[in-house]
Amino acid sequence: MVTSEDYGQFETAWCPGCGNFGILKALKQALAASDLAPNQVLLVSGIGQAAKTPHYLRCNCFNGLHGRSLPAATGAALANPELKVVVTSGDGCHYGEGGNHFLAALRRNVDLTVLVHDNQIYGLTKGQASPTSLEGMHTKAQPDGVHSYPFNPVAVAVSCHAGLVARGYAGEVEHLAGLIQLGLAHRGLALIDILQPCVSFNKLNTYQWYGQRVYKLGAEHDPGDWEAAIKLSYEFGERIPLGVIYENQRLAFQDHYSVLQKGPLARQAVDHGILAQVMEGFF
Amino acid sequence: MQRESLNIMIGGEAGQGLVTIGQILAKALVRSGYWIVVSQSYMSRVRGGHNTFTIRASAQPLDGPREGVDLLVALNQETLDLHQGELAPGSRVLADRGLSCAAAPCLNVPYAELAEERYLNTVAVGVAGGLLGLAPGLLQELLSAQLHKLSDQVKAENQQALGAALAWLKKQPHDFAPLPPAKEQGRRLMLSGNEAIALGALAGGLKFLAFYPMTPSTSIALTVIAQAQKMGVATEQAEDELAAVNMALGAAYAGAPAMVCTSGGGYALMTEGLSLAGMSETPLVIALAMRPGPATGLPTRSEQGDLNFALYGGHGEFPRAALTPGTVEECFAAGARALRLAEDFQTPVFILTDQFLADSYRAVQPFDLGAIQPVRPGGLEPGPDYQRYALTDSGVSPRALPGFGPGLVVADSDEHGQDGHISEDLALRVVMQDKRLRKHKGLQEAVWPPVFSGPEEAELLLVSWGSSRGPVAEAARGLAAQGRQAATCHFGQVWPLDPAQFLERFQRAGQVVVVEGNAGGQFAGLLRRETGFAAHRLITRYDGLNFTPEYILRQLAE
Structure with a gap:
């Protein structure tokens, strides 16, 4: 029986009150509730405050480059299908620097649990707009306000038929842990966009701001209904839905590879006899 | 006239199937015991333009391509116009009757009479293969292999086209001298x-x-x-x-x-x-x-x-x-x-x-x-105290794989400690950077040594890396035939360098000439930076084409 404590307690470089603490707690709870031991789990991250998460719990970790966590996670998942691969990074990493990788990962439907710590701001670089910053938000880099329309990751993920698309909130830890657990159980790409207040730099989207708007989806929403999911994915204003927006049973990317049905590639010997047969084709 | 080697150029537009013709002829030559060197020149487009597939063939081992054309398979007028000037004495051009050969020694092939237009490249294989003295049975076999995915009817029509081309060629008076027969070479790829x-x-x-x-x-x-x-x-x-x-x-x-x-x-x-x-x-x-x-x-x-x-x-x-x-x-x-x-x-x-x-x-x-011993990571099980970046004398840490044991494998792009976790301890930074850079020594000890060929005491030492090896070897043979004391040195690995493997011999050579396909002499610069040795001369090429022995000899003569 795995417990949250198995994942350890570490000192962090996060600001007091940061939404990351709630996400970290929910992640540990979900991993424990899924009965996954630390050595079975690989956390892959990019760069940013959110991307430091793998350093703050016991797990295998590949802390790579800004924006590149999804390709690295895809490679690892294709090398060892027995690893439970979880990706954890921020909105800048996934939706900005790694935008092309985000689109490609949704389309591939790689069996990954992707947690996006979406605080609608760049925290580690001290407060510039992110792809999800709301229009008009003022920052030192956008003194006249943000001019670009905000990126809608949930709508994009639903439109690409990602395996599971959900929205969580760092202020609702138990609910979020439940979503992450669903993501871990889903065979395919599970995107969990997590609303997360940045207490240091985002003075607009605060705990109070989110608290007044979020509500939990009930049984009235059917995540299997793609059109309803698309419609719901555009609800982001006075009310913001939390929960599973969309889910399908598309084949996970890994399941297309017959070679992965035989387990980790590192356990499969190189067969020079077969290569000798291959060479016959070149005579 | 007996030839030492023969250059066969197939030229036409992208999409005309010239690579297929070239591959079948090349494979037929290999199966017949000849050595080949193929050079492909093509434009960045899917249809049209002007592309060539050139096979140099010989009954003796070859190192590189040569200039000149002995058999030009011209699939369009542009090929004739562009390459007539390269035709060597005793050469032949295979061209459709409709094309204008001017003064070129043409064998006009009535493609339209021999087969449907879509089998034009099969006719070209037949005529060119026949002129080269390749066995009809071999051409038939290779054509079948090429068409293995197509319908029986298409296969049969192709074989008919090949047969028609070979039968037509038999009736044509020509004095084209093919290569001397090659010795049986056993199976080669x-x-x-x-x-x-x-x-x-x-x-x-x-x-x-x-x-x-x-x-x-x-x-x-x-x-x-x-x-x-x-x-x-x-x-x-x-x-x-x-x-x-x-x-x-x-x-x-x-x-x-x-x-x-x-x-x-x-x-x-x-x-x-x-x-x-x-x-x-x-x-x-x-x-x-x-x-x-x-x-x-x-x-x-x-x-x-x-x-x-x-x-x-x-x-x-x-x-x-x-x-x-x-x-x-x-x-x-x-x-x-x-x-x-x-x-x-x-x-x-x-x-x-x-x-x-x-x-x-x-x-x-x-x-x-x-x-060859294939690499096989995963032999080490990560124990509870496993450290991905453990310090060692060689700088190489024992590598375990995630999920292959109770321990954890932590890899990081930030500076990190031996456990892989992020660190901004500046003294540790120096320790870890030194650890990583120590691996250079091991890489240097494992380097592929450069390969020397020719006289120990060379008046001229031609240095190559990468693809210029073959043309340099042929150029050196050309110089030796002229009585020059020419040697070659080829670097199959350019980094790391171990000067003990080559420097002394460079210093003894009369003149060291680096031959490389760029404008700035990048390898010559690397040699100088790493050893202090300045090559006496640089031969460069950056017009998009590969080196040829003729090009190198022309440059040396200047």
Whole structure:
């Protein structure tokens, strides 16, 4: 029986009150509730405050480059299908620097649990707009306000038929842990966009701001209904839905590879006899 | 007239099937015991334009291509117009009756009478193969093999076209002198440089390949993909080169020996990941097939212009190695060797090739697969106290795989401690940087030594790396025939360098000439920087074409 404590307690470089603490707690709870031991789990991250998460719990970790966590996670998942691969990074990493990788990962439907710590701001670089910053938000880099329309990751993920698309909130830890657990159980790409207040730099989207708007989806929403999911994915204003927006049973990317049905590639010997047969084709 | 070697050029538009003609003729020559060197020249377009496939063939072993054309298979007027001036004494042109040969020694082929237009290239195979004295049965067999996926009717009509072409040629009076018969050579493979890199990598334990298509590297990926299922390799066409290199690193971290293949612009995007390979100490093989830059440059032509970029690409300082095969056999060896070096030293390793070698088919002896020990990560089980970056004298930390034991494997792009966790302890930074850079010494001890050929006391020493090896070897033979004391030195690996392996002999040579396919003399510069030795002369080429012995001799005579 795995417990949250198995994942350890570490000192962090996060600001007091940061939404990351709630996400970290929910992640540990979900991993424990899924009965996954630390050595079975690989956390892959990019760069940013959110991307430091793998350093703050016991797990295998590949802390790579800004924006590149999804390709690295895809490679690892294709090398060892027995690893439970979880990706954890921020909105800048996934939706900005790694935008092309985000689109490609949704389309591939790689069996990954992707947690996006979406605080609608760049925290580690001290407060510039992110792809999800709301229009008009003022920052030192956008003194006249943000001019670009905000990126809608949930709508994009639903439109690409990602395996599971959900929205969580760092202020609702138990609910979020439940979503992450669903993501871990889903065979395919599970995107969990997590609303997360940045207490240091985002003075607009605060705990109070989110608290007044979020509500939990009930049984009235059917995540299997793609059109309803698309419609719901555009609800982001006075009310913001939390929960599973969309889910399908598309084949996970890994399941297309017959070679992965035989387990980790590192356990499969190189067969020079077969290569000798291959060479016959070149005579 | 007996020929020492024969140049067969097939020219036409993209889409006319000239590569198919060339491949069948080349394979027929190889099966008949001849040696070949193929040079392909093509434009960056799918249809139209002007492309050539040139086979140099000989009953004796060959090192490189030659200039001049002995048999020109002209599929259009443009080929005739562009290449008439290259025709050698005793040459022939095969051209459709409708084409204007002017003064060229033409054999006008009535293509339309011999077969339907769509079988034009089969007729060309028949006429050219007949002139070369290739056995009709062999041509029939190779044509069948080429068409194995098509319907029986198409196969039959092709064989009819081939038969008609051979029968027509018999009735034509001509005095074209083919090559002397070749000795029986046993079974040999016909491989291009890129195919050999791919097969070498498979022999060396490749388990993962990611790529974004880019000429002239794509055929490495396609060769691996064609065998991936059989050989237990996972492959993916990535959304861009940034993704390709990071996928490879993720796969390598998780235990799959990994390679990416690309060309200059794609490699430019990969340099970010290259640096990550250096910092995270993740094995990575980058097969970099060079073409002329800057920017998009000449996308389908050849150059050796990215040596400096390979050696210095990536931010920060980290060890690396660069293999520069000069023959198809060396390409195969480099494919396996690069994976071995990357795994043993947990750092990026390059295979530098170029369009000429990438697309150059040669006849090669079967490889001794038993001599290659494939890399096999995962032998070490991570224990509870496992530290991914444990300090060692060699700088190489024992590498365990995530999920292969109770311990945890922590890899980081930030500076980190031995446990892999992020650290901003500045004293530790120095310790870890020194650890990584210590691996250079091991890489240097493992370097492939340069290969010398010719007299010890040379009046002239021609130095090559990569694909210029063959043309340099032929140029040196030409000089020896003139009574010159010419020697060659080929670097199949240009980084790291071990001056003890070559410097003394360079200093003894009368004149050292570096021959490289770029404008600036990048390898000559590297030699000078690393050893203080300044080459006496540089022969460069950067017009998009490969070296030929004639080009080198002309430059030397200037």
